[in-house]
Each structure stands twice: as C-alpha cells, then as structure tokens.
Amino acid sequence: xxxxxxxxxxxxxxxxxxxxxxxxxxxxxxxxxxxxxxxxxxxxxxxxxxxxxxxxxxxxxxxxxxxxxxxxxxxxxxxxxxxxxxxxxxxxxxxxxxxxxxxxxxxxxxxxxxxxxxxxxxxxxxxxxxxxxxxxxxxxxxxxxxxxxxxxxxxxxxxxxxxxxxxxxxxxxxxxxxxxxxxxxxxxxxxxxxxxxxxxxxxxxxxxxxxxxxxxxxxxxxxxxxxxxxxxxxxxxxxxxxxxxxxxxxxxxxxxxxxxxxxxxxxxxxxxxxxxxxxxxxxxxxxxxxxxxxxxxxxxxxxxxxxxxxxxxxxxxxxxxxxxxx
Amino acid sequence: xxxxxxxxxxxxxxxxxxxxxxxxxxxxxxxxxxxxxxxxxxxxxxxxxxxxxxxxxxxxxxxxxxxxxxxxxxxxxxxxxxxxxxxxxxxxxxxxxxxxxxxxxxxxxxxxxxxxxxxxxxxxxxxxxxxxxxxxxxxxxxxxxxxxxxxxxxxxxxxxxxxxxxxxxxxxxxxxxxxxxxxxxxxxxxxxxxxxxxxxxxxxxxxxxxxxxxxxxxxxxxxxxxxxxxxxxxxxxxxxxxxxxxxxxxxxxxxxxxxxxxxxxxxxxxxxxxxxxxxxxxxxxxxxxxxxxxxxxxxxxxxxxxxxxxxxxxxxxxxxxxxxxxxxxxxx
Amino acid sequence: xxxxxxxxxxxxxxxxxxxxxxxxxxxxxxxxxxxxxxxxxxxxxxxxxxxxxxxxxxxxxxxxxxxxxxxxxxxxxxxxxxxxxxxxxxxxxxxxxxxxxxxxxxxxxxxxxxxxxxxxxxxxxxxxxxxxxxxxxxxxxxxxxxxxxxxxxxxxxxxxxxxxxxxxxxxxxxxxxxxxxxxxxxxxxxxxxxxxxxxxxxxxxxxxxxxxxxxxxxxxxxxxxxxxxxxxxxxxxxxxxxxxxxxxxxxxxxxxxxxxxxxxxxxxxxxxxxxxxxxxxxxxxxxxxxxxxx
Numbered sequence: 001x002x003x004x005x006x007x008x009x010x011x012x013x014x015x016x017x018x019x020x021x022x023x024x025x026x027x028x029x030x031x032x033x034x035x036x037x038x039x040x041x042x043x044x045x046x047x048x049x050x051x052x053x054x055x056x057x058x059x060x061x062x063x064x065x066x067x068x069x070x071x072x073x074x075x076x077x078x079x080x081x082x083x084x085x086x087x088x089x090x091x092x093x094x095x096x097x098x099x100x101x102x103x104x105x106x107x108x109x110x111x112x113x114x115x116x117x118x119x120x121x122x123x124x125x126x127x128x129x130x131x132x133x134x135x136x137x138x139x140x141x142x143x144x145x146x147x148x149x150x151x152x153x154x155x156x157x158x159x160x161x162x163x164x165x166x167x168x169x170x171x172x173x174x175x176x177x178x179x180x181x182x183x184x185x186x187x188x189x190x191x192x193x194x195x196x197x198x199x200x201x202x203x204x205x206x207x208x209x210x211x212x213x214x215x216x217x218x219x220x221x222x223x224x225x226x227x228x229x230x231x232x233x234x235x236x237x238x239x240x241x242x243x244x245x246x247x248x249x250x251x252x253x254x255x256x257x258x259x260x261x262x263x264x265x266x267x268x269x270x271x272x273x274x275x276x277x278x279x280x281x282x283x284x285x286x287x288x289x290x291x292x293x294x295x296x297x298x299x300x301x302x303x304x305x306x307x308x309x310x311x312x313x314x315x316x317x318x319x320x321x322x323x324x325x326x
Numbered sequence: 327x328x329x330x331x332x333x334x335x336x337x338x339x340x341x342x343x344x345x346x347x348x349x350x351x352x353x354x355x356x357x358x359x360x361x362x363x364x365x366x367x368x369x370x371x372x373x374x375x376x377x378x379x380x381x382x383x384x385x386x387x388x389x390x391x392x393x394x395x396x397x398x399x400x401x402x403x404x405x406x407x408x409x410x411x412x413x414x415x416x417x418x419x420x421x422x423x424x425x426x427x428x429x430x431x432x433x434x435x436x437x438x439x440x441x442x443x444x445x446x447x448x449x450x451x452x453x454x455x456x457x458x459x460x461x462x463x464x465x466x467x468x469x470x471x472x473x474x475x476x477x478x479x480x481x482x483x484x485x486x487x488x489x490x491x492x493x494x495x496x497x498x499x500x501x502x503x504x505x506x507x508x509x510x511x512x513x514x515x516x517x518x519x520x521x522x523x524x525x526x527x528x529x530x531x532x533x534x535x536x537x538x539x540x541x542x543x544x545x546x547x548x549x550x551x552x553x554x555x556x557x558x559x560x561x562x563x564x565x566x567x568x569x570x571x572x573x574x575x576x577x578x579x580x581x582x583x584x585x586x587x588x589x590x591x592x593x594x595x596x597x598x599x600x601x602x603x604x605x606x607x608x609x610x611x612x613x614x615x616x617x618x619x620x621x622x623x624x625x626x627x628x629x630x631x632x633x634x635x636x637x638x639x640x641x642x643x644x645x646x647x648x649x650x651x652x653x654x655x656x657x658x
Numbered sequence: 659x660x661x662x663x664x665x666x667x668x669x670x671x672x673x674x675x676x677x678x679x680x681x682x683x684x685x686x687x688x689x690x691x692x693x694x695x696x697x698x699x700x701x702x703x704x705x706x707x708x709x710x711x712x713x714x715x716x717x718x719x720x721x722x723x724x725x726x727x728x729x730x731x732x733x734x735x736x737x738x739x740x741x742x743x744x745x746x747x748x749x750x751x752x753x754x755x756x757x758x759x760x761x762x763x764x765x766x767x768x769x770x771x772x773x774x775x776x777x778x779x780x781x782x783x784x785x786x787x788x789x790x791x792x793x794x795x796x797x798x799x800x801x802x803x804x805x806x807x808x809x810x811x812x813x814x815x816x817x818x819x820x821x822x823x824x825x826x827x828x829x830x831x832x833x834x835x836x837x838x839x840x841x842x843x844x845x846x847x848x849x850x851x852x853x854x855x856x857x858x859x860x861x862x863x864x865x866x867x868x869x870x871x872x873x874x875x876x877x878x879x880x881x882x883x884x885x886x887x888x889x890x891x892x893x894x895x896x897x898x899x900x901x902x903x904x905x906x907x908x909x910x911x912x913x914x915x916x917x918x919x920x921x922x923x924x925x926x927x928x929x930x931x932x933x934x935x936x937x938x939x940x941x942x943x944x945x946x947x948x949x950x951x952x
Contacts, residue, residue, distance in 0.1 A: 051520065064851060105843045108863055110869070123852055123853065146665055149665055149666050167848070187546065187587060187591055188587060188602040190602075191600060195598075195602075216593060220596055220597070220598055220599050257520060257521055258594070259547065261552055265594040274525075275521040275525065278522070345676050345679040345680070
C-alpha cells in the first residue's frame, strides 16, 4: 500500500509587506498561499501548475523549510513537520531536498563542483571515502569525473542543474521538490534532465513535488496534477484525467493557449478561451472566487462567494461555481 | 526576385576574439525575409541567433566581434558598408527590435510618453518633421494598436507602474509606432506567463497582418513559431540547417537536428519525452570540420566529417543543409 | 588516463593564464603593475640601490647644499645637502608601510562587520553596526584625522591610527551592500537549508563572493591612504623631520619654491607616481577579478 509521504492541510502563507494608512496602520498582506491541501504518495510525482502570483513557489519554499506556515500544517510520513514551538524537525533537512529554478545562482561560483557536492556529504556523513562518494554522485547524474575540479561557470545550464540534483541526492532524501528545474533550459537539455530525474525516481523510489508552468511538460512527468491561482487550488486530478477532462475555466483557459507542435496535440486542447486582462497581484485578491474578473463564465455568485472544493469525478476535485466539462 | 527581399543575409561570417583564440561563431549564415513575411528563427542557446540579429542591427561589440565575410542587404543595400549616418536612418526607419525582457528594454526614469515620443521621432514618420501634437497622436494610435486600455493616461505612467505583459505591449507599440518595415522580436513573451504570452503572440500576428510589417521571430520554443510564422529557419552552431514553410517543417522535418529537437519537445499527448540530442554544442574555438552537427548525429556519413553541406532544395521553399538529403534535390 | 592531480594543476595554470589575459588587455594596467613593482623594489632594497643611503637620516653636507639636478645628484640636494633621490627611495618605505599597516588594520574588522550587518539586514545587529558606520562617515575624513593627530603626539604611527579610524567604514559599507544581496542567492539558501553553520555561510559562501570587489578596493585605497598620509605629514602631523617621508619632504621643499624647485617637486612627483601606480593596478585587478565572461 502506498502511503502518503507528504500531507499538506489547509496551508496558508501570508507576508506582511508594509502598512496602509497613517492612523490605522493596517498591515498590507500578501496572501501568497491561502488555504491549500494536497497529499503526495510515496514514489509518485505530484505536479503543481500555475502562473506568476499563483503561490506555487511559496508552497515549495514552505515545504522545504525556508518559510514557516502562517496557518495550517504539513505532515511528513504522518507526523507533523513542526515540533514544539513550531520549530521544524531537523531530521527533515536530510529527507526533503529542493532543486531550484535558476541553475546559475544555486551553485556558489567560487567553489568547485567537488566542494559543492561534497559539502552535504561532509555535514551528514564522515570524511572517509569522500572522494569516492562524490564520484558516485556525479556518476548518478551522468557527469564525467573530471568535472569535479571545475567551477560552475565552466558548465552549461543543464550541467549545472545536474550538479544541483547530485547535491540534493547527497543526503539520501526520500522527497525532492523540483521548482521549475528546466524552465531556463533549452528543450533538448530539458529532455535529458527530465529523463534523468525519472530514472532516479525509479531507482531510488523518490517522491517528487514537481512545479512548472509548462503544461506539456507536466503531462509527461506527473501522476497527479493540481493547478493554482492566486494562492488557491482550482482543480486537482490524476494527470490523464486532468488533461483529458478539465472542469475549471482557468484550467481550460490555460490548456487552450499552450503552444503545441503537432496537429494531434491541437485536437487534445480544449476549446479556445481567451484570457481577459492581466493577472492580478496577490496583494489585491479579488473577492469571492479570485478568478472571477477574468472568467468568461463568471456569474453573480462568483464575485460574492468563495467556491469550495467539490469532487466531480472520483479523485478529481474542482473549486468552481460554474464548473463543467470542457 | 532577390530584389524583392526586405532582408537578405548572405554568407555572414562573424568571429569573436577571446582568451585562447578566436571563436568562429557565424559560419556562413543565409537568411531572407520578404516584405510582409513572418519568419521564425529557431535555435538553442549558443547557436548564434542573437549574434546574427545583433549583426543586422550593427550592435555587435566590435572588439571582440569581427565580421569576416558576407553581406547583409536591407532593401538591397549592404548594411555592413553603411556609414553611421545611413545606418541611423535604416535603424530608425526600417527596423525595430522588441527585446526579450520588456523590463530591461524600458528606461525606468522616463515616462511611457517620453519613450514613445522618442520612438516616433527617430523613425520614418519623424523624418517628416512632425509637430509635438502629431507625435503624441501617433503614440496614442500605436498604443491602441496593441490593445492597451486608456492610452492617453498610460503615456504619463512610468514603466514600473505597468505589468510585464503591458510593458511588452509598450515595446511592441514603440516598434510599430514608427511605420517600420521590419520588426525583430527576440523571444517575445518568454519571460511572461503562458496566458499573457498567448495574448502577445496573437497581437503580433494581428498587427503584422494588418500593417503588412515583416517580422523575424527569434525563439528556442518550437510551439511558438508554429503559431506565428509563415516560414521557419532552424539554426545550429552558426549555420542555418533547415528552412521550410511552417506546415512543411512541422510535418516533414528532415535535418537530424530538427528531428531531434521536435522529438525532445514534451507532447500534450503524453508518453514521455524522447531523450534529447546527445553531446554538447561545439566548441567555437575548434569547431568540427565538415558539418558542424556531425559529432552528435547518429546518421553521420564519411562525407559529413570532411565537407560542409550547403542548402539542398528538397521541395517548394524547403531547404536542408544535410548530405543525407542531397540526393532529393529538386530542380534549382 | 590523466591523474586527478595533473588535471587540477592544468586547470590552475589555465585559470592563471586567463586571469593574466584579462588583466593585461589594458596596457595601463601593466603600467600600474610595473610602477608598483618598481616602487616596492626601491623601497625594499633602498639601502642597496640608493646612491647615498646615509642621507636618509640625520646628515648634513652644507658644501653640497641646494645643488640643482646633475649627474652626481640626479634629483638635486636639499638645503642641508641630502640627496633627494636617495631620500625618495627611503620615503617609499614609509608610504608603503603606511598603506599596508592601515589597510591591515582596517580591512578585517570592516569586512567582518559588513558581513554580519548585511547578512542580518533588518535586525538590531544591522542597525547598530550601520549607524555606527554612519557616525564615523559623517565626520569629514581629513578633519577627523587632523583632530586625532593633534590630540596625540604627531608621528607616523599615530597618523596611521588616525587614518585607520576614518577608513574602516568604507569596507563595512562595501561588504554590507554585497552581503545583503548575496544572502538571498539560492546557493546561500541551499547551505542554510542543509543546516550549515553561520560561520560557513558568512565566510565560505558569502565572503568568497565578495573577494574581488574587496581586493580591487584595497589596491585603489593604497594610493589614497598614501596620499592622506602624505597630506598629514605635509601639515606636520605625521612623520617628523629628519624622517624622509614624502609628504614631509614636500612640506620642507615648498618653502624654497620656485628657485630650488627640485626640493619639493621631485618628492611630489614621487607621490603622484605611487598613487597613480596603485590606481592603475586597481583598475587592472577589477578587470581581472571581475564577473566571469561566458
């Protein structure tokens, strides 16, 4: 039976970025993540899709421990990640790792690949056999051994990401968060990295939280997909179902506007829905359903009431007053 | 026939002098754009597409870059031989560039109005000594063309007050405001969200259709050119390796590099991603002899290692620079 | 198969060659480097290369006083008959010592405070450190130096203290700016997430990326410190006669302008040479250590 490795319950992360008014001093809140729940099963890839302002990166950063949740809980292997005093359990540092979006800034330009990959090994293991273990890690990500002595600037974008992956694997994690790992890379290199990640997943029975804005990529990577908009989840479903049968107008809108390369793919896209207007900033979240100003199906109730997550098919939930099959 | 071409790059060669030697980046680039045509230029990082466009605009940093051969003909005249005065005219009147990052392309300390004014003034329209009012009018018209709401008020805004999508539209407005004939768009919308990028691309297509402007669309995303371009060039390591009308390219890609690229794109149909193209882009200090792609090509033949293939015309407007298809060449 | 060791040394050699290439592209940087090397050589080996080493201390030879430049005395002699050129060579010693000592005193605390303040930006630590820095910076530099020197006995050592006290805030500011930006870089976050010690983060991750601007500034500062030191000596608050300090020499010689011009002019030119040399060297260092090109 596959267990739930990561369980996120009603997670909220708000940032206070200033104050409104002189007398009232009301804090300006950015509701980056505003109440989301999902679970990632062992060995599975859970996909989180969304555009800018959706909060997907904030979710990643909170799960990995960069931020403390404002409200809600995150549990790992059934146990809350936060112990006494809301302090994150330190054993999680090894178990949960993250690969960042920008390979250029995730590696220290003043340290060699050997140092970068060896550092977590030294922190969490002994100094014996360091060289061997570093070489093993490099081999795992298909990088040649002589890259050990190079500096990050001498590597291409894809290779830098491979080093970042090797570094993440150094602590033997069971859960990896991949925050747009290939967005900055060319398509042929992206293919290499994605296939590497899938192979590593099979080999080490890893669970992935995969974040991207590229829906076509998500189709080929995730087993379950959730789509976020302004801090909330609009729709969650198994991948095939999500792409075949989207209910939420935002999902349908995004799917209808992705650029594809073949006619067969064109057939699979839902009917074209043009997006109206700009994406609002998470400082000014619209009332009711946050998507209503841009939604072609918006009715009165949408601007007043926040829709609840409703199961429309087994395993497929949608948060929309006007949801219907695309 | 050749004289109808708006832009005609012939056998362009550009080198860069760096530590360790000379990078032979562009190795005989051939590229044409006709009046009113939408041409896509697809290539991955390091293939030289940006260098090519910078050469066209003559904004390559001249040391370390050196143009060692070829011609760039704009409306029949060689840009590389022009004086800076003539060049200023061509740049202002004939060509405009829309950059990848709209935030970086707009000066944060000037209002949109001031920047639009400059765009109009230094253009073909500006040559007719327009009054301030006239310039303003054209600016507002351009902003309307790009579907920006409330253009008069927008002119008073500063770039930071606009969203990314709006800034990109302003950049496009600046490009069309001056009645220019050629717009070079470098990865438009890449830094923007998919829904906004979609809007921008449709805007570009609509605009260029309406104003009969030619557009060169540079990108590394194949899906984008499929939506927007009439004809697509594929570039690899300083050479054009294939060119065809869009439909033809996507249904019948011939060059092994193009084929590899198409396979590597994740498909909405699912089924996993093909494993990319083995190897790395060549070292420009010592580029491979013969076809620059041969070290990574699984169908490389003996001749590929020795000689460099030229364009072979395999069907209507479809050229491939590959010995595998040399035999399919139809009458020239 | 090439051994790892051989690869590493080959890599190092290539890195050095590339650094030299970047440095040497600007001819003036080479001029700067040569000048600094020359001055250092003359300073270190002054007793051996100076034609009249004994003229550097108390020495009189009124027979040869105020001789204009000639083959025996290439830069002429001063009013008590001392060879100007030899004294300049010895003068370089004091200049360099001034620069080295001041910067050694100033750089470590300035950098460390800047690192801490930058990394903990927004906290009380930041406020305390940076406001203290602001206080020191609010006082006009020369005024501060003059004030300190006039309170303490005027000599070279106290001049160095005075200059140090007004100089450290600049390094603090420089590193503060760098550290506060760098702390949000993903490689720093990565180290934090792994649970690295603060020491590691501050020194191995952040400081390592500040090294270039710091060294460039050090080189440019050498020139400035020497100039300030010379200014202090010029007004009598630094090295005292008969020490052959360049500033003191200019001060002494200025009384005899314009007739015996060589007594003031040559030491002044020597100061210009040293300062210019370090400035040009600093420019070259900035080119060399600057952002990596792709």
